[in-house]
Amino acid sequence: MEQLVNQTLSEQLRDRIEERIISGHYAPGTRLDEVDLASTFNVSRTPIREALIQLSAAGLIEIRPRRGAVVSEFSPARLTQMFDVMAEMEAICARRAALNATDEDRQKLLEAHKASEDAVKDKDPDRYYRLNEQFHMAIYAASHNEFLAEQTALLHRRLHPYRRLQLRSPNRIEKSFAEHQRVLEAILTGEANGAAERIQDHVRIQNWQFLEMLNHHS
Secondary structure: OHHHHOOOHHHHHHHHHHHHHHOOOOOOOOEEOHHHHHHHHOOOHHHHHHHHHHHHHOOOEEEEOOOEEEEOOOOHHHHHHHHHHHHHHHHHHHHHHHHHOOHHHHHHHHHHHHHOHHHHHOOOHHHHHHHHHHHHHHHHHHOOOHHHHHHHHHHHHHOHHHHHHHHHOOOHHHHHHHHHHHHHHHHHOOOHHHHHHHHHHHHHHHHHHHHHHHHHHO
16 A cells, blocks of 8 residues: 555645645735745746646636736635535445445455554654545445546545645544544445444544634634
8 A cells, every 4th residue: 555655746745835825824815936936845847837736726726827826715614615515425425335335345445444554653644644545535436436436536635735734633643543443334334324424524523623723823
């Protein structure tokens, strides 16, 4: 599973720039110049451009004609709406996974969950997030509804920065791992409603945790 956590340079830059956006270092409306960013991070413009495209896909920036990349306005209310939809979509995936998962699907879920355990022990939230993401994607795939899996993965990517950064809260990765364990148990035993309820709670906790982080640093 180790190969799953290796990041490209553009992904590393995306993470560093998104942290600066969410922390307020780059305020809404700020123009992100490729040349300046390349100088700041001591890289060429190509990985910077790739990172900006990823940030645009996540909604953190807008790429505008003649202005380039501009930091988007942030609305906690809209973020909560997105997490609410995410919770419902993941609940459908988990419910269907509990009913439809094959032996191969169950094995992939077990492996994805087990792989993140070392990151918990090492207290490495970024590595845990990248492995945690594989666990969620395995649930989507186990739903055996391709359209549902695609759409849920798209929203998951939109929420990537918030789901990743909330793991920096004290003891959050340990709690997240325990929440995953409860979801996994429900899926493996075919408890469809239990799986749906547990993953809904998990996603809503992520939203609450991120907003708490914002309040703490404001």
